[in-house]
Amino acid sequence: MFRNILYPNRWEALSNKAVTLPHRGVSPPESRDRTVSSPEDRDLTISPPEERDTGAGCCEIVLTILAVIIIIATFPLAICMCLKVVQEYERAVIFRLGRIREGGAKGPGIFWVIPCLDDFRKVDLRTVSFNIPPQEVLTKDSATIMVDAVVYYRIIQPSVSITSVENANLATQMLAQTTLRNMLGTKNLSDILTDREEMADQMEMLLYEASKGWGIKVERVELKDVKLPHSLQRAMAAEAEASREARAKVIAAEGEMNASCALKEAAVVMVExxxxxxxxxxxxxxxxxxxxxxxxxxxxxxxxxxxxxxx
Structure with missing residues (x-):
């Protein structure tokens, strides 16, 4: 009601046009195309500015004035509740009556909050690593293997990581597991055993493309171990042994041929x-x-x- 009174033209314009909301967990094209050079850059918003109500309503203004009066009346005891501190590797995302405050995440250092109106959440910007549990994968050549990996990532947009996904860490882990299974399912067993670095780089690129809309940057992916069934190990060992025996026979035959040629040359010299x-x-x-x-x-x-x- 207060918003209709304060901004009648705006709400009439919004009611006359259809507003398209972005898909959950995916940032708008403006935020996806934008590159972030450092965590200190301003956080990207979830929806375009024209789709978000950034104006303060009458209730918010009245409550803010009352909170300021209470803080002044209880000074200096209220300072302990108003001043907060975040570390160098942390950022604070502040919500005032459910809305993110302008200016993005705060920190590091001291920042100001209004009790009962502001709520904040701390976000750790340090690199986080987690192990992908062994995944049973069926390769392209119908071989069943167990593969596990480790993923290193960090949050580069604190506000987006809080508002675009419920649990950024859990979502990244689930995404890494499914990406690992899907990617290895398109590879042959020989490629998995020989081209681990290439597959790790490919998985890193896929994870980054999928998680950058959550304000997360995947820095590194490493395949730890590839476990083969015992029957497949015996077959590969027999194949390797047969290959080594074949190479040994070829080398012995080449040695006898070279010795025969040398003996022939020696006989010619002795005849002369x-x-x-x-x-x-x-x-x-x-x-x-x-x-x-x-x-x-x-x-x-x-x-x-x-x-x-x-x-």
Whole structure:
């Protein structure tokens, strides 16, 4: 009634046009496109200015005057109830008769509140981390695995985090769990085991796009552990062992081929130089004599034997 008396033209204009309210938990396009460089920047509003009643009504003015009179009458005892302090890493979101006060969040330091009219909530701006419980995920290639992760985030818009979502911390945790399951469901098992950093960056981007409307910035996401079923572990171990044996056989075959090529080149050199063959005989005798053997074998040249066979 007081508002119709004070602002008749305004309420007639609002009654003649349809007012579209934003979806719950999603900030308007003006606030989503705006970047915040630091937590000290002014908080974004939930709805456009033309859709919010920022004017003070008669009841609020009367109650404010009465509260000020009471504070003056009870001075200095009322100072203890009016002055509040927030730490460097905190901000205070003040509500006066249910409305957020202009100027955004207060702090750090001392700020002024009016008892019985103002209510405030402290918001911690420090980085918060939480563990995502192990999630059972069915990968793209139909493999069932258990994956857990850790998420680091912080609040960059205190007023938005209070007014746009009931519990920002719980909402972020639930969003991280569903995002982890949905993202890993589109990946193959080999990609999950080898490209953890890429998937962590992709999950961080998805969480940031979904939670920035709540005044939250996701800073880092890390995949902690990927647990495979025992049957799948045995199959992968057998596959890895077979792959190692195949590589060992290939390496041995390559070594024999290289040795054969080297032996062929040595035979060509010995054919061209008969003295090299005699030196090889002497080297063989020295190797035999170095060991304590009762039997000594003397290699006989094939040419010498062939001459006796001809006779």
């Amino acid at each position: 130089c008969p003295a090299a063959l005699q030196l090889r005989y002497l080297q063989t005798l020295s190797e035999i004599s170095s060991e304590k053997n009762s039997t000594v074998v003397f290699p006989v040249p094939i040419d010498f034997i062939s001459s006796f066979m001809k006779k």
